[in-house]
Amino acid sequence: xxxxxxxxxxxxxxxxxxxxxxxxxxxxxxxxxxxxxxxxxxxxxxxxxxxxxxxxxxxxxxxxxxxxxxxxxxxxxxxxxxxxxxxxxxxxxxxxxxxxxxxxxxxxxxxxxxxxxxxxxxxxxxxxxxxxxxxxxxxxxxxxxxxxxxxxxxxxxxxxxxxxxxxxxxxxxxxxxxxxxxxxxxxxxxxxxxxxxxxxxxxxxxxxxxxxxxxxxxx
Numbered sequence: 001x002x003x004x005x006x007x008x009x010x011x012x013x014x015x016x017x018x019x020x021x022x023x024x025x026x027x028x029x030x031x032x033x034x035x036x037x038x039x040x041x042x043x044x045x046x047x048x049x050x051x052x053x054x055x056x057x058x059x060x061x062x063x064x065x066x067x068x069x070x071x072x073x074x075x076x077x078x079x080x081x082x083x084x085x086x087x088x089x090x091x092x093x094x095x096x097x098x099x100x101x102x103x104x105x106x107x108x109x110x111x112x113x114x115x116x117x118x119x120x121x122x123x124x125x126x127x128x129x130x131x132x133x134x135x136x137x138x139x140x141x142x143x144x145x146x147x148x149x150x151x152x153x154x155x156x157x158x159x160x161x162x163x164x165x166x167x168x169x170x171x172x173x174x175x176x177x178x179x180x181x182x183x184x185x186x187x188x189x190x191x192x193x194x195x196x197x198x199x200x201x202x203x204x205x206x207x208x209x210x211x212x213x214x215x216x217x218x219x
Contacts, residue, residue: 006031006040006164011156014074014092018048018099021092022192026174027167030106032144033160039111039144041134042166045104045193045200047179049089051097055184059098069152070098077161079151085138088146090155090163104180104191106134106143107199115143131198169194177203 006029014021031040049057058067058080069078072095079088089100108115108130115133119142134143141147146161155162177191180202193200 006162008156008158008162008164009075011073011075014090014155015094016092018050018092018101019190021090022046022048022101022190023169023174025090025101025103025163026192026194027169029109029164029166030103030140030144031162031164032146034145036145037111037114039108039114041106041108041110043103043105043163044107044197045191045202047102047104048190048192049100049102050188050190051093051099053185054188056179056182056186056188057098057100063098067098070100071096073154075154075156077146077150077153077155079141079146079148079153081148082138086141086147087137088141088144088150102137103140104137105193105197105199105201106140107131107197108133108143118142118145135199136201 009028025043025046028043029040030043031038051057054060059070063071066080069076070091072091074092074094076091077088078091078100079086087102089102091100093099112130112133116128119128119133119139134140150161153161173195175193175195176189178186178189179191
C-alpha cells in the first residue's frame with residue numbers, strides 16, 4: 001500500500017471554499033487502490049461549483065437523495081452518473097454547505113498498464129496515447145475505477161480512493177477559463193488547469209486569473 005508514499009490530505013484541506021481548494025488540487029495526487037492494483041496521477045484540471053448563486057451546482061435547488069453527499073462532511077467524494085459513465089468530485093466546506101470540485105483530468109504516474117486495460121475495454125482494445133488515459137472527467141473515473149459505489153467515500157482514510165499532496169504549483173502555472181459542458185452560469189471563470197499540460201481536456205487558449213468577486217466567494 002502506498003500510503004507512506006502518498007499520505008492522504010487531511011480534512012482541514014477540504015474545509016475551505018471551492019475556488020481555493022480547486023486551485024490547490026492542481027498538482028495533487030489522486031490514488032485508487034483495488035484488488036487489481038494501484039493507479040495514481042497528478043491532477044491537472046478541475047472545476048469549482050459554488051454553494052450560492054451557481055445554478056450549475058447539482059444542489060442549487062436543494063438536497064435530494066442523489067446529491068446528499070454534497071452537503072458534507074468535507075473530504076468525502078461526490079460521484080454521479082452521466083451518459084453511462086461517472087464524474088468524481090471532492091466535497092468541500094463545512095457540513096451543510098453544498099459545494100464541490102470536479103476532477104476533470106489527471107496525468108498518470110503509476111499503474112498505466114491498468115489504466116490502459118480499463119480504458120481500452122471501452123474502446124475495443126484500441127491503443128491509446130498516455131495523455132488520453134485520464135483526460136476528461138468520465139475517463140478519470142474509468143481509469144481509476146471510480147463509480148457510484150464510491151459516492152460519499154471518505155477520502156481522508158488513505159484506503160481505496162484518496163488524494164495526497166503532490167507537486168506544488170505557482171500562479172504562473174495555473175490557467176483559468178469558464179467551465180465546460182454546463183448550460184447554466186457558463187460564464188463563470190471556475191475551471192482551473194495547468195498551462196501546457198497535454199492531459200488537460202478541452203480548450204486551453206484562455207488563460208487569466210479569476211475575478212476578485214469569484215475568488216472571494218464562498219458559503
